[in-house]
Structures are given as C-alpha cells and as structure tokens.
Amino acid sequence: MEPLTENRLIGGPVVYGFLRLVHVSEARREALVASLAEYSRSHELTLSGIFTEHTAGVGSGSAAFTGLLDVLALPDVYGVLAPAASHLGPRAIAAERGRQIEAVGSRLLLVRRSRHTCPAATSTTAAHCHSPEATCLLQSES
Secondary structure, three states, X not given: OOOOHHHOOOOXXXXXXXXXOOOOOHHHHHHHHHHHHHHHHHOOOEEEEEXXXXXXXXXXXXXXXXXXXXXXXXXXXXXXXXXXXXXXXXXXXXXXXXXXXXXXXXXXXXXXXXXXXXXXXXXXXXXXXXXXXXXXXXOOOO
C-alpha cells in the first residue's frame, strides 16, 4: 500500500521571487527574503529562486526582470511572488510587468495585498482576488 500524500515529500507549485531593492539596507533585504520564504512555506509553494533588481529607472526590461521572464517560460512554473506590487516598479512599469507575467501564463502572487484591490476573505473560505496586477490569496482565520 502506498503512503498517504501527506507523508510523502512532494514539492508544491514552483514560484520565483522578485524584489526591487533600490537603496535598501541588508537587514531589510533579509527581512523581505524571509517574508517570501515564509509565504511560500505557509502556502505550500516551492520558492526556486529570487530575482533582485537593484537600480531605479531601468524601465520594464531590466536584467533581473528579463531573467525572471526567461524562467517563467520553463515547464511547471506557477508564478511570481513579490512582497507588494511596488516591487515591480513604479505604477506604469508595474502594470506593464504584470501584463508580461500574465502573457507567459504565470500568476503574480503578492505577500501584502493592496487595500484597494482585494476584498476581505470570508470566515470559512479563502478568497481569490482577480485584479489586472495580481492574484491575492487570502486565508481565512479560524
């Protein structure tokens, strides 16, 4: 008889992190990386790597974002994980990057949702928010 799935080491959906860290301290960088790792663990996702953009004003085609788009084209990649939509860049660039992520068939997951785009979860179910910029996964509290 085969062991139950819960007793097997099975990886969750594969995601890649994206951070935009312009003039950020090492402590802040470590905290953001830890938040991506914790979100991935608690949502049973496999965080396979983190792409980091260190410069401002590079438009939507930075080396870090281009590398991210390259790995999103790999089979079995679920999406991109970012601490907040602002990590994709200023509004216009973030919107374009969101479209590019969606165009390759991936999802954008945000650790911290926008107050204006996502409704609160009900007490018994998880809510999914479908905005042009992200899919927000909200867990209900019991």
